[in-house]
Amino acid sequence: MRDTRTRTHTRNRRAALAAVSVTAVLVLVACGGNGGDTGHAGGHRTASSSAGADATAGAHNAQDVSFAQGMVPHHRQALDMAELAADRASSAEVRDLASRIEKAQDPEIRTLSGWLTSWGEPVPASDGSTGSMPGMDHSAGSGMPGMMDGSDMDELEKASGAAFDTMFLTMMTAHHEGAVAMATTERSKGRYGPATSMADDIIAAQTAEIAEMNKAIGKH
Known part of the structure; x- marks a missing residue:
């Protein structure tokens, strides 16, 4: 049990x-x-x-690189033109416009160059040469709308007074129109946010300056 x-x-x-x-x-x-x-x-x-x-x-794409590599020499040529106005322009209005162009575009060149460096892409040299990058010859102005060729720049450099003012305004208007076209392409095809934002700024600022210059051309 x-x-x-x-x-x-x-x-x-x-x-x-x-x-x-x-x-x-x-x-x-x-x-x-x-x-x-x-x-x-x-x-x-x-x-x-x-x-x-x-x-x-x-994130960036090929268009962002193309925009930066194109806009650097494009802006540099605008600065070259603007610098000539300091002692050749007869109009205070032209000198003021040239000064504003320098103040706006010089910082943008540094920013664009910084992006290219961070992406491991070549930065166009200060003389405009770009080595292996086709269509980016600063002196010839090929591949970028609105760029002046060497003879245009020589002619502007030799001018002074009212003749310089008219030539400067006419050339800079065409130059700005080219920059707006480049920026418009970047805005529609670019991927890098800061670059497309700069493109918006370029379109807004230079479109306004184009209207200003067209009005000033009528005065000369």
Whole structure:
């Protein structure tokens, strides 16, 4: 009788222990599964968000590079023209316009050059040479709308007084129209946010200056 009670007690004890063990395993699996899923999902979201932020900040395409490499020498030529106005223009209006062009475009050249450097792309040299970049010859003005060729620049440099004013306004109007065309292409095809934003600024500022110069040409 005692053996029967002992065997019964043992079986009950084993069954209870087994039940506890199964319950513990189920709890651990549930907790581990939930924790793993949460961690994985959370980690995935964080990585995706980080990658998206990096892509937005640094993404650029071939059009952005073309815009920067073209606009650097384009702006430099505008500065060359503007510098001539200081001692050749007879109109205070022309000298003021030239000064504003210098103040606006010189910082943009530095910004554009900085982008190219950060992208590992060649920056056009200060003399306009661009090495292996075709269509970017500063002196010839090929490949970029509104650029003056060498003979145009020589003619402007030799002019003075009212003749210079008229020539400067006419040439700078064409130059600005070219810059607006380049910026319009960047705005529609570029990917790098700061570059498309600069394109918007160029379009707004130079379109206004074109209207100003066309009005001034009528006075001369």
